[in-house]
Amino acid sequence: MRTQVGIIGGGPAGLLLSQILHRNGVESVVLERRSREYVLGRIRAGVLEWGSVEVLRNAGVGERLDREGRIHDGSRIAWAGRRQLFIDTRKYAGRPMVAYGQTQITEDLYAARDAMGGGVIDEAEEVTPHGVDTGAPWLTWRKDDREHRVDCDFIAGCDGFHGVSRQVIPPTVLSTREKVYPFGWLGILSRTPPLDDIVYAAHDRGFALASQRSPALSRYYVQCSLDDRLESWPDERFWEELKARFPGEIAERIVTGPSIEKSIAPLRSFVAEPMRHERLFLAGDAAHIVPPTGAKGLNLAISDVHYLSRALIEFYATGSARYLDEYSDTALGRVWGAARFSWWLTMLLHRFPGQTAFDRRMQEAELDYIASSEHARRVMCEQYAGLPFE
Ligand code: RFL
Numbered sequence: 201m202r203t204q205v206g207i208i209g210g211g212p213a214g215l216l217l218s219q220i221l222h223r224n225g226v227e228s229v230v231l232e233r234r235s236r237e238y239v240l241g242r243i244r245a246g247v248l249e250w251g252s253v254e255v256l257r258n259a260g261v262g263e264r265l266d267r268e269g270r271i272h273d274g275s276r277i278a279w280a281g282r283r284q285l286f287i288d289t290r291k292y293a294g295r296p297m298v299a300y301g302q303t304q305i306t307e308d309l310y311a312a313r314d315a316m317g318g319g320v321i322d323e324a325e326e327v328t329p330h331g332v333d334t335g336a337p338w339l340t341w342r343k344d345d346r347e348h349r350v351d352c353d354f355i356a357g358c359d360g361f362h363g364v365s366r367q368v369i370p371p372t373v374l375s376t377r378e379k380v381y382p383f384g385w386l387g388i389l390s391r392t393p394p395l396d397d398i399v400y401a402a403h404d405r406g407f408a409l410a411s412q413r414s415p416a417l418s419r420y421y422v423q424c425s426l427d428d429r430l431e432s433w434p435d436e437r438f439w440e441e442l443k444a445r446f447p448g449e450i451a452e453r454i455v456t457g458p459s460i461e462k463s464i465a466p467l468r469s470f471v472a473e474p475m476r477h478e479r480l481f482l483a484g485d486a487a488h489i490v491p492p493t494g495a496k497g498l499n500l501a502i503s504d505v506h507y508l509s510r511a512l513i514e515f516y517a518t519g520s521a522r523y524l525d526e527y528s529d530t531a532l533g534r535v536w537g538a539a540r541f542s543w544w545l546t547m548l549l550h551r552f553p554g555q556t557a558f559d560r561r562m563q564e565a566e567l568d569y570i571a572s573s574e575h576a577r578r579v580m581c582e583q584y585a586g587l588p589f590e
């Protein structure tokens with residue numbers, strides 16, 4: 201088998217890349233380790249920057265997003281049990297945010313790839329990239345007890361944080377920077393009507409977040425300990441703790457009900473650079489992880505794919521490697537900006553072990569300042585809305 205771009209990973213990054221390449225006459229094959237059912241069962245991101253919406257629309261997968269995605273002028277932050285501010289991205293950055301689930305985006309991408317006869321191979325085991333530092337790389341994998349191989353011009357590593365692509369870059373070439381936070385987020389999905397707004401809460405009991413997937417589907421999170429187990433968080437305890445972290449007038453509007461999904465995610469910042477080694481290009485979580493506080497992970501995966509698809513399309517159309525050569529630097533510029541914002545918002549809104557009363561007051565004073573200063577709100581909104589693509 202032969203293709204132009206071999207893509208490892210069928211999450212949003214890999215599927216979107218193959219979709220954009222296909223629409224521009226570049227062939228690819230996507231190799232996904234899991235079953236489609238498993239990939240579509242994962243509940244992850246829910247908030248899109250306007251720039252991401254435009255990339256998805258231009259890739260021909262904007263129809264349901266335009267119909268069902270909920271446009272928000274921004275998000276709300278509540279703290280000290282009573283104070284609130286609105287991160288008005290429409291007013292201060294000229295762009296709204298859109299609530300639309302990563303699960304739905306993945307469904308839309310699978311449907312689009314199927315309709316175009318796109319090659320997505322699922323349940324591909326032991327996917328291995330070879331010869332990335334030669335002019336002719338190839339991929340091998342096992343499926344149905346047989347060994348398979350595809351030769352390609354380039355390999356795109358879109359296989360998430362635990363993938364294999366990053367591992368083939370020699371340690372002498374790759375630098376990684378990491379920060380692990382001493383807590384996680386416990387998230388639930390429930391078939392209940394969400395609040396009108398997306399609301400972040402900083403409370404002495406810990407951080408909480410109210411988000412949404414559709415008019416009938418809510419997504420909520422509470423900061424939890426890394427030692428917490430799902431068994432110790434029955435629904436009743438979750439709802440009680442969630443409501444305790446929001447100001448009374450918000451808590452009383454939260455509609456509770458049985459959870460239909462519940463999971464714990466640790467929080468981490470991680471950046472690997474460069475995002476290219478010879479014929480291998482990394483995109484999305486394969487190259488970087490941000491804590492979810494800033495809602496940036498999926499948006500970064502989409503912006504990486506925007507830059508990488510542009511580079512590959514230009515290469516096949518004109519023979520110019522200009523954008524391929526610039527890819528790592530261009531993508532990393534946006535990645536570090538989002539990594540900084542996500543780190544800052546995480547430090548501002550969470551409760552840290554060993555934090556003193558003084559530390560807490562510093563967080564509150566910063567939130568009070570943002571609420572009182574239009575300059576500070578503008579700075580925050582510009583980053584929450586997502587910096588424009590180059
Ligand atoms: P993914 O989604 O992890 O997909 C990688 C795919 O590669 C497959 N794979 C392999 N395939 C073949 N061979 C191998 N060896 C393989 N190893 C792995 C995997 O099965 C998988 O299908 O990475 P991608 O495509 O880069 O997408 C990144 C996003 O998923 C991620 O950044 C976001 O979900 C982060 N995130 C959020 N981002 C936002 O922009 N806005 C949000 O509101 C937001 N909320 C969140 C989030 C992430 C969360 N969790 C659980 C980490 C909320 C949470 C709770």
Ligand code: PHB
Pocket residue numbers: 244245246247398409411412419492493494495496
């Ligand atoms: C979500 O809806 O899952 C979500 C929303 C905002 C965030 C993180 C996650 O910052």
